[in-house]
Amino acid sequence: MNGGGSWRRLSGYLFVAPYLVLFAAFVLLPVLFGLGLSLFRWEMLSPLAPEYIGLDNYREAVGDEYFWMAVRATGLFVVMAVPMTIVMAMTISLGLAALNKRRALYRAAYFLPVMINISVAGILWRWFYNSEFGLFNAYLAKVAARFGTTAAKVPWLSDPRVAMPSVVLMTLWWHVGGPTVILLAGIKQIPESYYEAAALDGASASQRFTHITLPLLKPVLLFVIVMNLIGSFQVFGQTFIMTRGGPELSTRVLVQYIYESAFNFYRMGYSAAMSWLLFVAIAAVAALHFFLLRER
């Protein structure tokens, strides 16, 4: 090959160059920069110069009571939201798959809330949940009145034990549509003839589900679970808009603590260290996913 040929091959990178510049500046560099940052004490508003402190930020996180409260709130959200989302999405998508008509219409209805942005969705549900003049308690009062009693006002967002389940309920409404649509597409990929053959052999509906649908859906299902886990670890908007992390910090999740450490207290190094801890947790989940996929 002559010099002109290899120039031609390399010059093809001109097509990729504009993207690579942006990728390097706003993805690759920040990842490395963030890792470096987590080893420094860097308080933006303080006169102290940034100082290398090794793993001290990570040590601080391990001993920080508020960090563990945020971990607990995040864990509580993940443990409730992920299984419920998956079971609900699975149920709805199986129901949709069984329909012959109007499937696209119903599918769009379940997906519609995904399109609503978090400010609007959060404000709407804060009104639903308001214990004095919210929609839910107004309806509970109406139902109670019909039975000749009065209903106690449910403290949807004002009781530390109730607040997180309320956030989860709102999240189910907001985001179940995504996994539902993906699972439905996965179910529709399974050839109809498998079910017909099983029906001829006298397999019941539940047998067909456990022996055909579930095994063939496994890769899609795992994908949906992992994506949902990754997303749930990063929960932020719902709690930020509806509760600001309250009451009594019961819904202050990790991302909110990371956000506040950086942008309210300007502790950039500490905030970066906590983001890396979150990343490690997420990476562990993703690794588990690949492990489970290989099991197949």
Add this chain to the structure above:
Amino acid sequence: MPARRRWLIEAAIAVGAAAFVLPVALIFLTAFKSETEILHFDSLLPSQLTGENFSEILASPEEIPIGRWFLNSLFISSCVTLLVLTVSSLAAYGLARLRLPGRRYVFAMIIATMMIPGQILLVPVYLILNWLGWLDSAAALIVPAGGGAFAVFLLHQFFRNIPRELEEAAALDGCSRLGIYWHVVLPLSRPALATLGIFTFIGSWNAFIGPLVFLDSVDRYTLPVGIALFQTSYWAEYGLTLAASVICTLPVIVVFLLFQKHIIKGISLSGLKQ
């Protein structure tokens, strides 16, 4: 399946679907209620339609510059969409169709970053934008969006399946590589580009944490951040916040109804093509 059972399933699905749509409908219905009617809830429907919430939020552009926020959101989302479509399609074409040395490794590196949660990048990107002097400007939200890996991944998958013969024929006709990209690859990829464009636009329109962190002046806010801030100062005035929500939500719902097939297909494919 027996017909009766099918009807039962459809009834259950329909009830569920109504429960999912109802809160969205309530944004619209409640925005046309008077404040007193919202506070003394009696029925889902307004007893009397009133536009007072809308006239009130539109009446004080100095305090609540909602028109400005709308234009900011529109401008930012349009620029992000244009930028992402341009740089990602060029890159995906280069990586999928040209025999670039080492392209496999470059592509693998890009894909690997798709796993990285956005929150990891928040603080470092903030500091980089600060250093560039872009904080509190539209550029802070537009330019970094061009570096996202998802768009390159999606278009790469699509471009890979375009038959080589079409490109070879165009090359024989004296078409340059840029010409092939423009006259052959892009026209053939219209469905993928449309799906990606709609996704990018809606994602940018609804983005929350980026604008929250990178913007400072009320004048430069996007709609979601403006509404969230507005909500903190008008804590209990649900009529006003819901009227603002209608202005923020209506464009997205229109886009969704028009391009529903593209959007749902795009979501479905993300789970199937691994």
